[in-house]
Amino acid sequence: MTNNRNESIDMGLRNFIKTLGCMTGGTALLATTPWLTSCTPEKLEEAARERRARIGVIGTGSRGQYHIHNLLKIQIAEIVALCDIYQPNLDAAAKLVPGARLYKDHRKLLEDKDIDGVIIATPLGTHAALTIDSLEAGKHTFCEKAMALTMDQCKAVYDKYRDSDRVLFYCMQRMYDEKYVKAFQMIRTGLIGDIVGMRCHWFRNADWRREVPSPELERLINWRLYRENSAGLMTELGSHQLEVCTLVADKMPTRVAGFGDIVYWKDGREVYDTVSLTYQFGDGRNIVYESLISNKFNGMEEQILGKAGTVDLSKGVYYLEEDDLVFGVRQLLTQVRDGVFAAVPTAGPSWRPELRDKYVPHAILKQASGAATGQNMIGEQNDGSDIILEAFCQSCITGERARNVVEECYSATILCLMGNQAMDEKRVVSLPEEYIIPYMKF
Amino acid sequence: MCQLSFVLRQGYSQYDPDGRLFVGAVPQLMGTKLSGIIAGASEGAARFAWMEALSLAGELEALLNRFDPASEVSLLNAACGSGPRPVSPRLEELLAACEDYRSRTSGLFDITRDAASSLTVQDGTADLHGATLDFGGIGKGWFLRECRRILADRGIRDAFLCFGNSSILAMGSHPHGDCWKVSVIDPFTGDAVTERSLKDASLSVSGNRPGYEGHIIDPRTGAGLPGRRITVAMCPDPADAEALSTCAMLATGEELASITPRFEGADVKQYNY
Numbered sequence: 001m002t003n004n005r006n007e008s009i010d011m012g013l014r015n016f017i018k019t020l021g022c023m024t025g026g027t028a029l030l031a032t033t034p035w036l037t038s039c040t041p042e043k044l045e046e047a048a049r050e051r052r053a054r055i056g057v058i059g060t061g062s063r064g065q066y067h068i069h070n071l072l073k074i075q076i077a078e079i080v081a082l083c084d085i086y087q088p089n090l091d092a093a094a095k096l097v098p099g100a101r102l103y104k105d106h107r108k109l110l111e112d113k114d115i116d117g118v119i120i121a122t123p124l125g126t127h128a129a130l131t132i133d134s135l136e137a138g139k140h141t142f143c144e145k146a147m148a149l150t151m152d153q154c155k156a157v158y159d160k161y162r163d164s165d166r167v168l169f170y171c172m173q174r175m176y177d178e179k180y181v182k183a184f185q186m187i188r189t190g191l192i193g194d195i196v197g198m199r200c201h202w203f204r205n206a207d208w209r210r211e212v213p214s215p216e217l218e219r220l221i222n223w224r225l226y227r228e229n230s231a232g233l234m235t236e237l238g239s240h241q242l243e244v245c246t247l248v249a250d251k252m253p254t255r256v257a258g259f260g261d262i263v264y265w266k267d268g269r270e271v272y273d274t275v276s277l278t279y280q281f282g283d284g285r286n287i288v289y290e291s292l293i294s295n296k297f298n299g300m301e302e303q304i305l306g307k308a309g310t311v312d313l314s315k316g317v318y319y320l321e322e323d324d325l326v327f328g329v330r331q332l333l334t335q336v337r338d339g340v341f342a343a344v345p346t347a348g349p350s351w352r353p354e355l356r357d358k359y360v361p362h363a364i365l366k367q368a369s370g371a372a373t374g375q376n377m378i379g380e381q382n383d384g385s386d387i388i389l390e391a392f393c394q395s396c397i398t399g400e401r402a403r404n405v406v407e408e409c410y411s412a413t414i415l416c417l418m419g420n421q422a423m424d425e426k427r428v429v430s431l432p433e434e435y436i437i438p439y440m441k442f
Numbered sequence: 443m444c445q446l447s448f449v450l451r452q453g454y455s456q457y458d459p460d461g462r463l464f465v466g467a468v469p470q471l472m473g474t475k476l477s478g479i480i481a482g483a484s485e486g487a488a489r490f491a492w493m494e495a496l497s498l499a500g501e502l503e504a505l506l507n508r509f510d511p512a513s514e515v516s517l518l519n520a521a522c523g524s525g526p527r528p529v530s531p532r533l534e535e536l537l538a539a540c541e542d543y544r545s546r547t548s549g550l551f552d553i554t555r556d557a558a559s560s561l562t563v564q565d566g567t568a569d570l571h572g573a574t575l576d577f578g579g580i581g582k583g584w585f586l587r588e589c590r591r592i593l594a595d596r597g598i599r600d601a602f603l604c605f606g607n608s609s610i611l612a613m614g615s616h617p618h619g620d621c622w623k624v625s626v627i628d629p630f631t632g633d634a635v636t637e638r639s640l641k642d643a644s645l646s647v648s649g650n651r652p653g654y655e656g657h658i659i660d661p662r663t664g665a666g667l668p669g670r671r672i673t674v675a676m677c678p679d680p681a682d683a684e685a686l687s688t689c690a691m692l693a694t695g696e697e698l699a700s701i702t703p704r705f706e707g708a709d710v711k712q713y714n715y
Contacts, residue, residue, distance in 0.1 A: 329465065329467075329477045329478060329479050329602065329604050330477075332479060332602060332622075333463075333465050333479060335616075335618075336461070336463060336479065336481065336616065336617055336618065337458075337461060337463070339618050340618065341616050341618040341619035341623070342623060343623035343624055343625045343634075343637045344623070344624055344625065345624075345625040345627050345634060
């Protein structure tokens with residue numbers, strides 16, 4: 001069973017890259033998704049022949065254990081060390097990896113010479129310090145998103161990364177999600193025409209609380225609720241969605257306005273449970289962003305609005321304003337290409353242009369999957385981080401960085417923090433010049 | 443960057459050299475949409491045939507589109523009641539064909555939509571005698587008939603053209619089968635009404651749609667046909683199929699049984715709800 005699962009996960013990255021390569025060709029792949037060039041099948045083969053990446057995990061709570069489960073399925077990875085300041089979490093992780101060395105102080109783990117790469121799955125407030133420590137210790141580093149709690153911390157991490165030769169990944173798994181990558185490419189080639197705006201939202205109905213065994217552990221375990229360690233909905237959820245917006249637009253918004261408040265969960269938490277913002281690009285286009293956790297009716301969507309159509313990235317579907325170009329023979333075309341001979345529901349009374357009253361969704365990927373429903377992004381299924389995790393392990397062996405991943409995470413985190421500032425101060429916040437990096441385009 | 447607005451104006455086409463498969467689509471053509479698949483042909487043959495077909499459609503539209511005030515039919519309609527008017531040889535040919543269809547369908551297929559009126563076509567002139575002309579779907583039939591000729595001239599044997607959902611030309615067969623199979627869909631329920639296998643055949647479907655009922659005029663009464671009926675006509679000739687599916691919307695079962703044998707190879711069915 002273990003072997004089969006190993007194969008399936010390794011095939012995940014291999015097939016992912018292979019499929020994308022087939023879809024795009026090397027040049028197109030490089031042009032639209034340059035971060036993927038560090039993990040081609042050839043490089044993966046080479047890395048696998050060389051040795052396994054020795055991984056240490058800092059933070060073995062629920063997210064850390066999730067990564068451990070995935071690492072155990074990756075053939076080129078070997079978990080050699082675990083670290084957590086909370087003993088129950090460390091004990092739980094140790095049961096998953098019986099042979100791993102155990103630490104309660106991350107500095108001790110970083111001193112361990114037999115570790116190539118470090119995975120950081122700790123509260124947001126600790127990301128910057130741990131990442132900088134890890135890079136300084138010469139470790140390749142993979143950190144959960146978002147990058148940091150403050151803009152100053154983001155800049156410090158970015159500067160450290162720039163001056164380092166180590167690999168740094170952030171868990172921006174949409175950059176390694178097949179349906180997102182395909183959608184980026186389709187949008188770039190004009191599928192929906194000129195992009196005129198973006199709308200993203202993420203709605204849940206849950207209090208975000210975790211059970212606390214003892215009151216003094218409240219701020220440790222429920223760190224997401226308190227500002228000393230959390231930037232709330234923006235960094236926990238919004239960072240993923242704003243990141244895909246900047247990737248698609250290939251530009252950075254320059255200002256933001258919005259409102260946020262604690263509308264329902266008045267339980268002593270400090271972060272907003274409801275946020276609504278508008279980010280504006282220099283050319284006037286907007287990203288409208290909304291998130292709340294007391295109603296889940298609208299679910300999660302990332303809509304890229306084009307003059308000729310709309311792509312919903314999270315669902316992996318697109319809609320055309322003038323649908324549909326190969327009207328009448330689309331299904332037949334699919335059948336012919338798939339070698340299927342069957343009747344197609346083509347004929348009927350004459351089509352009348354004025355009768356079309358709804359948009360028809362078209363799948364971005366041929367195969368229906370959980371990814372296409374967005375279930376993987378909300379934890380109903382694998383959230384896709386196994387692919388980016390494997391790409392990181394490969395980079396731990398080759399030493400090759402994945403282009404743009406750090407820059408994208410930096411940009412998305414800055415946007416999240418700008419949004420929080422705009423809501424806190426109830427004013428329009430512009431991107432501060434001191435946080436502009438050369439990667440950003442406007 | 444390829445903008446879709448450009449595609450919408452120019453139509454869409456793509457050729458897959460591995461599968462020797464051409465697909466083309468035009469979102470606005472003769473008031474509806476055209477899409478098609480050409481299988482097993484070279485890219486050059488498929489593209490030339492497709493472009494030639496689109497060019498032909500443009501000519502037919504300029505001739506028959508009654509919503510275009512500059513079309514020949516619009517000009518003729520505007521002059522109705524003023525005696526014989528000169529018409530182009532092409533329109534004279536088409537008007538004569540419609541008169542033939544009117545005769546063979548016992549008056550049920552009537553582009554004047556008025557059984558009391560008559561149309562006189564002779565010596566390069568047409569006299570509408572106060573009626574106006576609406577070619578309706580027969581234009582699609584003529585277009586598909588010409589497409590068949592164009593494709594055959596290019597050596598193309600296997601093709602499937604879908605014109606506005608209701609008119610289908612199936613040449614040869616599906617690359618993985620011995621014919622082309624289509625289902626006819628009831629627009630009120632979405633259910634399949636019937637399934638047909640087409641090989642070197644045409645299919646025409648007539649019927650009312652939700653929100654678009656009564657558009658088929660009974661020339662005997664001048665009233666739109668209410669209710670839910672779908673008719674399916676399968677014939678070797680696309681124009682024959684158009685005439686028959688329209689006629690079948692108005693005919694009783696007995697009338698249809700007597701009319702159908704007048705069309706070679708025709709198979710016509712009525713589905714009432």
